[in-house]
Structure formats: structure tokens, C-alpha cells
Amino acid sequence: MERRRPPQTEEGWYVLHDFRSIDWDAWRGAPERRRSQAIEEGIDYLDACEAVDDADEGESATFAVLGHKADLLVLHLRPTLADIDTLERQFEHTALAEFTTRADSYLSVTEVSGYMSEEYFDEDATVEDTGTARYIESRLKPELPDSEFLSFYPMNKRRGPDHNWYELPFDERADYLSNHGEIGKDYAGRVTQIISGSVGLDDFEWGITLFGDDPTDVKELLYEMRFDPSSSRFAEFGRFLSARRFPPADLGAFLAGERIPREGESVDHPHVRRESAGHHGGSDGHHHGGGDTGGHPHGDDGSDDEEEEFRTELEEMGVYAGQPHGEDVHAVVLYSAADADELFDEVDGLRENFDHYDTHVKTAVYEPRDESSETAIVSLWETDRAANTAAGFLADLPDIVRQAGADETDSWGTMGMFYTVKPDHRNDFTGAFEDAAGLLADMDGHRKTDLLVNREDENDMFIASRWDSREDAMQFFRSDAFSEAVEFGRDVLTDRPRHVFLA
Template identity: 35%
Template structure:
């Protein structure tokens, strides 16, 4: 006996459309160019100089650094004495243009006392504010109207959102940070990158996921408002590392606290790689030169 043919099955209902994801570069806004210069002092070369030469060279160097601290064309320079690092001294330059930044970096090296300074590390970057949430907002609005990321309406809306963010006081402070003051004299600088490993590839995550992770990371940092002032600089295309982080605080223990806490954030625990840390104190031009001279 032949079994009856099976009744045709009803086609399954189409699955609900998934929320669109966008794997795209993060948008950023940029401000001042930044250069961290680190030096050791060649004590043998210093001892070979006559007392009178050292005195005159020291005076000239003090004047050069004083001019760098508050340049007429904008930006600033901070002179730092380092502690516990493979370098003795650091200069942090912020300038409106790359050419101006180059001139600032050369100003110290061309001074007579610059002959005893040995550069141990340089980090070139530019102040940066990530616009993850703005990019996600524009993309979702585009999807809701049935448009395409990159079309004319999307580009116009994105430009509008970015301009609004750039004008905010919060973003302006990130792009054009004030010079460190006496209230927060301690400084901590370190470079970092995001991982590209098989199971930990930051650049393979959707824009929405990167935005979420960075938002959570930012909440940790905001708990240190008033205790730590942070400058984030982007160095993609400028240095081997992808970002630089410069922290200022009244109490150097705040560096340990904030970095420890932030390393437990998901974005750091899974996706961050860190370079060496350099810690010290911002000093006057006279104190910086005195460190060179061993006084």
C-alpha cells in the first residue's frame, strides 16, 4: 500500500530584519598637534663644558623654553621632570599646525645646551575627540528613512551633527586643552593601541558595539572629574602606537587608581594594548634647565 504523499509544507515566515550594523571607521574631530619629546642628559658631555659655557648655555635654554611655554600663535609647552623612567626630562608641545609643532621641537635641540640632550623617545599625534555616537545616530536615521550611508542626505546630517559637537564646550576643551596649571602639576603619559587578534579584533566590531564600549569606558573616566584631567591624542598615521593619553593630577596616586579601574572596563580588558608609562612633574623653565645642569 502506497503511503499518501506528504502535504506540502507552508513556507516559513521570513525572519524579522535584524538591526543594521555598520562596520566603519570611527569619526573623529581634531584640534592641536602634539609632540612628546623625551630626553636623557649626557653627563659626560656636560662635564666637558666649561663653567662659563654651561652658565651661558643654561640662560639661553631658559629663555628658549620660556618662549615655548606661551607662544604667540597659540598652544603651549609643558616642561616635565620625569621620575623612575629611562629618560630624565620631557617636553609636551601643543600647537595649531604641524609646522609650528616642528619649530617648537627644534627650538630646544638647536640651543647650545641641546648638545648634551639625547632623545630617547618621540611621540607625534593630534588632539582627538571620537564621534562614535554621532556616527551611529546618523546611520540609524539613514536606515529609518530607507536611505544609504554615504548618500547626500546622510552626509548633510552628519556634517550638521559634527558641527554641533565641535561647538560644544566639552569638545572644545578636548581639542584645545588648557595648559597644565599649578593645581594639577603631576603628569602621566602613555601610548596605546587597540588589538587586532583573531578573537579580539577591535576593527572588526560594528560601529554600534564600539560606541557602546567607549561610552561605558567614558563613564569610568567621568568619575575622576576634578581629580584627573585627560588629554587624548590620535596617532594613527603618525606613530606606531594609535593613541597617546596624557593625564594631569594633584595627587600622582590618582594615575594608579584611574588606570587600574579603567583596565577592568570591557574595552580595555579585551581590546587594549599599552606602551610604557612616563610619570613626572610639570616644572618651570628654570627648574627644567637646572635638571639638565644637575643643579
């Protein structure tokens, strides 16, 4: 009897969906002092979880469950089961726990499989230049999006007499899942998912957690997927639980039956504000930029003091290099050898979906003036998680050859995003660039500089350079030639230039 080939898998963080029901009769009958203590200790516990005070890395979030199945969901992602176990027991020592019972729970672990990328599991293959490796890393160690709505459900693949998923050949299973994933791409930027495996850990084979700002986006996605054979023939589902996220500080409002988030107030999630290395840019929508989706801020040791000193030095020159307190956007920059028209059509389709997401700043195709260089796709986001998710979709664009920051790790990169030129001075700007390129070609440590132009706006450009080292780049930034370029820019640009440094 032929044994079907299972996909290889790699596991990441463990996931616990901890559903709690409130004993409302006990809550209403408790003395005010006892309820205040429960709220205070509950907030302290939830705050510590979301700040990941208990582990080196991970994520947590708090949700109000809709319907009768539970009242409260605390979602934890941690590197080890010991971390999860500790968090469970710590909750039981809070005064809040006395007013709750566990309504349900689900234990799983994030995973990627060979269905997604067999190349990833091939020791001789190289996938980091396409951004696939970074996307897979974001699947194994996901950052929880700050979306308001969550839908969770467990599922199995069917093993019935008519349709048995595990009897299908590997390639056929992979085709089913690839087609299934194409549906999800239409919801990029609107719905984010975490897929976690639970074979041997819980009652089903997978747990699916979907996040979105509009619950109907999640509904429409799931409804459309019902008609795909991967679901209609082979999927079996457990019960669905829906919830709305709220910050721990609003625990008292939740228990008091008040509106959460409260009317007119923004939701501030502490974990979203944690600074991520490697992303620097602006905040006005003109000259944003960023590095790759990981790594050190400027290719050195990544120390905060050095980073701040470097930004300050550029600021004194009149060059904006981003702020260190959360205002920066996160950028994905990929290069493709595909036909620019074909590439633009693909990007435009993705962008329509990205625009549904509040954290999307901009996605555009930039064509090089040098025919020997590749076309660039730049996608800017307000959060690291959104940028990583977008990188996964963008990596599937035609003929992607590399991702900025993932290549030439022995060098120092700068990226000015974006130079928005006054229309009357466009030729002046491109002429000045040609002059600067001539100077750069003779500078020690300079490798390459490209000028790329937004194919939808000829006045929107960015300049990307590669240097042997940071000091080589700084020699240029400290030079008279660069000072003259900055002064020149004040007259021909709509805003001051902004430089971004890649890992």
C-alpha cells in the same frame, strides 16, 4: 564581506612629546661658563615655548621625567606640523641641546570621534546649547592643566583572533567606550586627559596623556580601567613614562640636582595666567561668577580698554565686576528641565570628585522662584581649562537644555553671583526683587530676569537678566532705581553685589 563603519573624526592641534636624556658626564665636565650659557638659552627657549611666541595659539610645558627612560620632557601642542617641526629645530640651536640626546618622542594629533557625539558631525544638528560643542572644542584645542604629575602612554585596539576591535559593529564599540568613560567621570577634577590620535603618525594608534596633582589618582584610574572590557579585551599598551612639571625658570635647579619645585615655593606657570575672555568674578568665595566658556567679555568687540572702562564704571557705582589681571574665576552655568531632586543627586556625585581638585571653587544647584524657568547648575573654577573640563561632565546631566552664554547670542546678559543675604533680611531681599522685577518689566530692552536660590542654602541667590543690548542694561545700572537697590543691599547682604556679563 561586511565592512564595519568607522567613526567620523575631527582633528585639532598636533602634539609632540619630546623626551630628552641629559649627558650627565658631559654636563659635569663642562666649564661653568658653558653650563651657564646652556641654562640661559634653555630657559629662553622653554619660556618662549610656554608663552607660545612662535604661533597664534597652542600650549607647551616642561617636565622632569622620572626613571631611566629620559630626563626631560618638553610637551608641545600647535595648530600645524610646521609649527612642531620649527620648535624641534629651534631647540637644536640652543647650547642646552649639546648636552642632550633624544631618548624618545611621540607625534599625534588631538581628535574627537563619532563615538563621543555623532550629533556633532551631523550638519543639521545643534549641539552648542548643551555645552557639548564647547567641550569638544576643549578636546581639540586643550589647555594644559597646571597639575604637577603627568603620565603618558601609547595604545592600540587589539586585532587578535579572539578579540578584534575593528570587527565589532559601531554601536557595540560605542557602548564599550561609553561604559569606559563612566569610570573616568568618577575621577573628574582629579585626573585630566588629552587623547590624541597617531594612526599614520607614530607607532601606535593613540597617545594618552593624563594629568593630576596626586599620582595615585592616575594609578587608581588606570587600575580600575584595566577591569573594564574596553581595556581587558581590546587594549594593548606601550610603555609608560611619568614626569613632574616644573617652570622653565627652575631649569638650573633641575640640572643641579636640586628639589623642584623648590621647598616652600609655588609653581608659577606663565600660560596659566593668560587672561581668557568671557570670565569675570570675585576672589573671596562668596559672589564669584562668570560668563560662558568662550566669547567676548561683554558681548561687544572684547577690547581690553572698553572692558576696563566698563568695570571701572560699575566699581564707581559700588558694584564689583571682577578684575582684569587674573583674579577672576571661570564659571559654567547650565540650565536643566529635569526634576530638581534627581538633578541634585547627580550634581552632588560630580561635586564630590570636583572637590578633590584645588582649582574647584564651588558647584551648586539653584532653583528658580518662577516655576516656568529651568533649574540652574553653577560650577566655578579658577582656570579656564578646569571649567571647560567640568562643562563636559555637567553637559551629561539629565535634560540639559542650554548653557548660559551659548544661547541668545543677539542679546546682552548680566549675572549677579551670588547675593548672600543676611538671614534676618531674606524676606526683605525677595520683596525688593519683586519690586525691581516690576520696574524692569517696563524698561526698554529688558527681556527677562530670574531670581534663583541655592537649594542647599536659602540665603544664597543669584540674579540673571537678559537685555537687547549692553546700553539697555547700562541704562538700568545708571538709574536711580539701581542706585537705591545698591544702597538697600548694603544693609541686607553680607557682601556687596557682583555683576558678571555673559557673551
